[in-house]
Amino acid sequence: MANKKELRIGLIGCGFMGRTHSNGYNRVSNFFPDLEYRPVLKAACSRTENKVKAFATQWGYESWETDWKALIARDDIDAVDICTPNDMHAEIAIAAAEAGKMILCEKPLSRTLEEGEKMVEAVAKAGIKNTVWYNYRRIPAVTLAKQLIDSGKLGRIFHYRANFLQDWTISPELPQGGEGLWRLDADAAGSGVTGDLLAHCIDTAIWLNGTIKDVSAMTETFIKERVHQATGKVQKVDIDDACIFHCHFENGSLGLFESTRYARGHKALYTFEINGEHASIRWDLHDLNRLEYFDHRDESIVRGWRSIHVTDGDQPFMDKWWVPGLSIGYEHSFVHQVADFLKSLESEAPCAPTFEDAYETQKVCEAVIASANSRSWKNVD
Template sequence: MTELGIAMIGHAFMGAAHSQAWRVAPRFFDLPLRPVMSVLCGRDAERTAAAAERLGWAEAVTDWKSVLDRDDVHVVDICTPGDTHAEIAIAALDAGKHVLCEKPMANSVAEAVAMAEAAERAARHGVRAMVGFSYRRVPALGLARDLVAQGRLGRIHHVRAQYLQDWIVDPAAPLSWRLDKEKAGSGALGDIGAHIVDATQFVLGDTISEVMGTLVTFVPERPLAASHSGLSGTASEETGPVTVDDAALFLARFAGGALGSFEATRFANGRKNALRIEINGSKGSLAFDFEDMNVLQFFDGTEDSAVAGFRRIMVTEPEHPYVGAWWPAGHGLGYEHAFTHQAVDLVRAVAAGTDPTPTFADGLRVQRVLAAVEASSETRTWQQV
């Protein structure tokens, strides 16, 4: 096999990002298999056909189950709301298709367990599954992981993680599917909190073992949107309930002994996409902010105190993770590049017959953290993960 046929389910925000990745990956990276954008699936025939034309897909269909029997489809890429992930992913894996599933992997631990079990069954037959935690593929966070793994920070003491956005600060912003628990599973906790849970566990090479947290909904009612297909829509005079959290805060203990504090909110006025991580260890510290995504701050505590200080590393050198395939040093990457790196890693893993990361088992681990935070908010107690 020289080609890898892709069927993508969903074509809104994440669908556009994934489409960009599939188009670009084989043009900048030397891949063992060539991704082919075979078919796009959506609910509305006219809108799906228009999206396929715009995004570069060869064909458009409205029945996602129809792609499971196609010989020209090898990978099913799931970019739909969370309430559909489990059904699509399990069916695709059982049909022998590799799966890339957007985060959070599921809307509940029970769904995530079923998905992880399906992935384990499929792996016995060489079928692979991957969760789309794209921020793992930001070169600066890849470098951060390398520095931690090399022992440059020593024993890890503290982890601080924030994901700050402001796109629903306005109470007149319309109700979308992301504010509906049945479709989204949770609000800021699952939508963006899941990212900082995965990213910190990835950078540390460690897992969260215990949490204590609280969830808050600041605006309990919002105008109904004429369309629930994305982050915005035309508001009507009728309102509906917001059934998810607007903000989530929690403390965490890691299995290796580090303490963590996490904050995820879509009400941080002025913050557009501030995914921030700071790690303090016995020998040094790291700090990252996605709003300055090509930079990693590094403090080497072993240096002479007279000259020691945080070092601003431009993560654009060819030896940095992924960067060598792109531009000359100093020419930064953007949001979309992480999705390209994700596609590259999946293609290479499929060709090599190895499990891509993060696996569905990793996605389940994140789901257990999210569930523990929800339980802690309800009981006001520490919860084991």
């Protein structure tokens, strides 16, 4: 490792995503020994000193900051990783770009399209490497789906459907806002399940099936009021608890998307299915090592959905891990994204999804919310 070039990371935000990213940095060199670069955990940043100190110690950061501007100002930082609540993404990213730092930003890109546009402009102007952590693209089974689609195995696509179902906010006793629950506070999150969950589904969908043209959506807030942790008072809930939309893709296929935090029995059920003329594919985050595949060209009497355990060395990323049959997990998608980001430093190539890619997802999210609010179809443009 001594001979590798360093990518010095400054990470802002020490919550759940701070952990997943830090783990990605810590593991990548063990499993991707051929990369020219290696990440160095230079500094972690969070407002609360005790918290950031403990986090930095646990994850092996060399130092810590409590002011993100101080972190950005440091000369020994090459790349800024933004893991804050969504309401800080734009400000930090723009400042980091202006400071010439590379940026790895947690999804969704921004709360609003307007914020997102400024962020895209900022990184373009600065000419810096950038990526957004839509990590599910790099689950091996999902990457394999992309390969199969790109190979033409599916033929003309008719249908794309995806959902992201959870059940953790059903209790009316659950408060909103504050640390740990900022995703339930519209000011911090921008939206509810649309930005938090559907954004993942949309990113994958655009990647696998191309541009979305127009959408017709509905949203719902089942629990209308919750105690806000910041104020201690019962306040109106402004996020969407559930969001459903159908749409047309540019390629003529129909899309169907649903997300909710009120689907009892589903912890994190992100599934997608794509139906083509010749073949179909489906995937489920709960059993993320498996890809299901149906090929109509199989001999008719033995035709059926195949359950592919994506753990072989000739399947995406799996030459880096163990042996056939041995599973990897959720966190590996982040290791893969770190690996691909480091790889992108070796050339001019971007590390998708970039801010620009993520902005496309943001446009769909914005159209979805607008459609739901106006009870009408909205074009994505």
